[in-house]
Amino acid sequence: xxxxxxxxxxxxxxxxxxxxxxxxxxxxxxxxxxxxxxxxxxxxxxxxxxxxxxxxxxxxxxxxxxxxxxxxxxxxxxxxxxxxxxxxxxxxxxxxxxxxxxxxxxxxxxxxxxxxxxxxxxxxxxxxxxxxxxxxxxxxxxxxxxxxxxxxxxxxxxxxxxxxxxxxxxxxxxxxxxxxxxxxxxxxxxxxxxxxxxxxxxxxxxxxxxxxxxxxxxxxxxxxxxxxxxxxxxxxxxxxxxxxxxxxxxxxxxxxxxxxxxxxxxxxxxxxxxxxxxxxxxxxxxxxxx
Ligand code: ADP
Numbered sequence: 001x002x003x004x005x006x007x008x009x010x011x012x013x014x015x016x017x018x019x020x021x022x023x024x025x026x027x028x029x030x031x032x033x034x035x036x037x038x039x040x041x042x043x044x045x046x047x048x049x050x051x052x053x054x055x056x057x058x059x060x061x062x063x064x065x066x067x068x069x070x071x072x073x074x075x076x077x078x079x080x081x082x083x084x085x086x087x088x089x090x091x092x093x094x095x096x097x098x099x100x101x102x103x104x105x106x107x108x109x110x111x112x113x114x115x116x117x118x119x120x121x122x123x124x125x126x127x128x129x130x131x132x133x134x135x136x137x138x139x140x141x142x143x144x145x146x147x148x149x150x151x152x153x154x155x156x157x158x159x160x161x162x163x164x165x166x167x168x169x170x171x172x173x174x175x176x177x178x179x180x181x182x183x184x185x186x187x188x189x190x191x192x193x194x195x196x197x198x199x200x201x202x203x204x205x206x207x208x209x210x211x212x213x214x215x216x217x218x219x220x221x222x223x224x225x226x227x228x229x230x231x232x233x234x235x236x237x238x239x240x241x242x243x244x245x246x247x248x249x250x251x252x253x254x255x256x257x258x259x260x261x262x263x264x265x266x267x268x269x270x271x272x273x274x275x276x277x278x279x280x281x282x283x284x285x286x287x288x289x290x
Pocket of ligand 1: 012013014017035036037042044
């Protein structure tokens with residue numbers, strides 16, 4: 001099954017063009033939608049999740065018209081929004097049981113089995129009787145995935161799921177997402193390049209509501225192969241480097257800026273060839289260097 005997004009545009013009433021002619025074809029497996037804050041990711045995710053209408057364009061999921069057959073799409077959808085909202089004092093098992101009921105899993109014995117199996121899958125079974133409000137950030141996100149998995153979805157959308165997680169929690173969350181399976185479409189929206197690099201077979205970069213790149217991470221790396229150069233500079237010289245070169249990024253290493261620049265050849269012998277990273281592709285695209 002494929003999710004096909006065709007020429008979707010959305011302008012909010014205040015005039016912000018959140019999406020401009022967005023077209024993407026998303027196959028099964030993990031798909032990374034990478035963009036800085038304000039790029040339009042959540043707008044696109046909410047539109048695919050049938051929660052808001054675009055101004056124009058179409059979206060199909062297999063044979064289904066997502067913008068028309070909303071009820072059918074919702075039955076096939078698991079959605080973890082950016083803000084999951086209120087975390088009630090209810091226990092994880094009771095809340096998941098209630099959400100399962102809302103998803104139409106009516107048979108109590110069947111529901112109990114499904115809820116237990118999902119709690120085990122996301123590694124929360126041990127904590128099933130604890131209030132969701134008492135959970136850590138990582139546990140809450142895993143609970144968010146648990147509710148996504150109810151009803152055997154074919155399309156799972158997770159919006160900025162790793163923001164605010166510490167490195168250990170992020171790793172546990174990555175492992176969980178990567179286990180969800182290859183027969184399902186999983187769209188992961190994020191501003192964190194590492195999320196996409198570690199998990200996604202296919203990806204797109206968006207900014208200002210426009211698709212700047214779509215392909216595999218390797219296709220992205222091909223765009224900059226052998227064209228990124230690195231050196232450490234003095235803080236005082238940073239501005240002049242920025243004026244002379246196409247600076248992709250600068251990071252402090254031991255208090256001194258390490259710059260990456262984009263250039264067909266090494267500008268001079270003080271630069272060394274940098275390892276090609278998806279982060280450089282991201283910066284090259286969003287700064288319109290490529
Ligand atoms: P992202 O998820 O990539 O951070 P969003 O889709 O949330 O991006 O936002 C894209 C743009 O649309 C931003 O400029 C944001 O301020 C604007 N925006 C988002 N939601 C609304 C809204 N309900 N009304 C007006 N502007 C909005």
